[in-house]
Amino acid sequence: SQKIEQNSEALNIQEGKTATLTCNYTNYSPAYLQWYRQDPGRGPVFLLLIRENEKEKRKERLKVTFDTTLKQSLFHITASQPADSATYLCALDYGGSQGNLIFGKGTKLSVKP
Amino acid sequence: DAGITQSPRYKITETGRQVTLMCHQTWSHSYMFWYRQDLGHGLRLIYYSAAADITDKGEVPDGYVVSRSKTENFPLTLESATRSQTSVYFCASSESAGGNHEQYFGPGTRLTVT
Numbered sequence: 001s002q003k004i005e006q007n008s009e010a011l012n013i014q015e016g017k018t019a020t021l022t023c024n025y026t027n028y029s030p031a032y033l034q035w036y037r038q039d040p041g042r043g044p045v046f047l048l049l050i051r052e053n054e055k056e057k058r059k060e061r062l063k064v065t066f067d068t069t070l071k072q073s074l075f076h077i078t079a080s081q082p083a084d085s086a087t088y089l090c091a092l093d094y095g096g097s098q099g100n101l102i103f104g105k106g107t108k109l110s111v112k113p
Numbered sequence: 114d115a116g117i118t119q120s121p122r123y124k125i126t127e128t129g130r131q132v133t134l135m136c137h138q139t140w141s142h143s144y145m146f147w148y149r150q151d152l153g154h155g156l157r158l159i160y161y162s163a164a165a166d167i168t169d170k171g172e173v174p175d176g177y178v179v180s181r182s183k184t185e186n187f188p189l190t191l192e193s194a195t196r197s198q199t200s201v202y203f204c205a206s207s208e209s210a211g212g213n214h215e216q217y218f219g220p221g222t223r224l225t226v227t
Contacts, residue, residue, distance in 0.1 A: 032212030043203050043218030044156070051213070089156070093212020100146075100171070101212060105155035 003027055004092055006104040013080055014112055021075040021107045023090035030092035033066055033073050038087045038106065047088075048075075080111045116140075119204050119219040126194050127227055134189045134222050136204030144207040145187040146216065147171075147179065149200040156203065162187055163210065194226045 004025045013019050023033070031052050036044035050057040050066045050073070057064045063076040077084050087108045091101040117138040126132045136145065147159040158171030160179040168179050176198060178190045191198055201223050205216040 030212060034212065034215065041221070043205075043221050044216075045218070046215035049213065049215060091212075100158060100161060101216065102158075103148075103156040105153070 004090065004102055004104045006088075006090060006107045008107045009105070010108045010110065012110045012112065015081060017080055019077040019080045019084065019109055019111070021088050021090075021109065023073040023075065023104055025071050025092055028092075029068065032093045033064075034091045034093075034101065035062075035064055035073075035075050036089040036091060036103075038089060044089055077109075080109075082111050082113050085109055085111050117204060117206055117217055117219040119202075119222050121222060122220065123223050125225045125227060128194060128196060130194050132191045132194055132224070134191075134202055134204075134224070136187045136189070136219060138185055138187075138204075138206040138217070140206060140208070140217070141184055142206035142208045142217070143184070144210060144214075145181065146205040146207070147177070147187070147189045148203045148205065149173065149198075150203060150221075151200050159189065159202075191224075194224075196226050198224065199226045200224060 007022050034049045035047045038044040048064045050064050052068055061078045065074045087106040089106045090104045120135045143164050146161045148156045150156050157173050159177050162168045162181045165181050165184050181187050201221050203221050204219040207214045207216045
């Protein structure tokens with residue numbers, strides 16, 4: 001069965017540093033990978049989508065990479081701020097037409113001032 | 114207001130009771146989803162719908178029933194609530210199928226079954 005792992009439950013970094021979150025998957029080859037942000041008591045909010053034929057995608061201070069050989073995505077936040085503190089979820093598509101995603105358990109990022 | 118809303122936001126019910134969680138979206142998105150989120154499990158898909166009157170099971174459908182008579186509404190019913198269904202439930206919508214479309218999530222319903 002499909003398996004997706006975000007290999008850090010929590011990540012603590014200092015303000016101004018780059019946060020790097022990891023998402024690994026096994027047993028299948030997704031065509032798309034998405035990252036979401038979730039604040040306490042709220043629903044996830046979409047951040048970025050990257051396709052299997054894209055190595056890297058950027059949006060402001062965010063950067064996502066997608067390595068289909070390693071079966072891994074890295075999510076970077078540069079010049080991190082306390083407001084970036086949240087849980088970040090990666091999600092992969094099953095493939096096919098159903099539009100279904102499988103989500104990782106998330107990494108809780110804390111940025112200390 | 115435009116967007117996706119869920120009601121109630123908080124619900125406490127007793128074992129064996131029927132409870133319905135409501136979801137409403139104003140974008141006319143074709144796809145709608147119900148997830149539950151539990152510590153240690155992340156988000157798990159319960160049911161999804163590709164259009165009005167078209168629904169299908171997700172990863173954890175047992176004990177739940179859905180319907181979609183109108184595009185904008187996707188209620189989730191727990192026919193006989195159990196303690197294991199204590200969770201936070203999220204509704205989401207998406208304009209089309211496939212992983213190349215983002216999902217828009219509601220604020221969630223925190224359900225406690227006593």
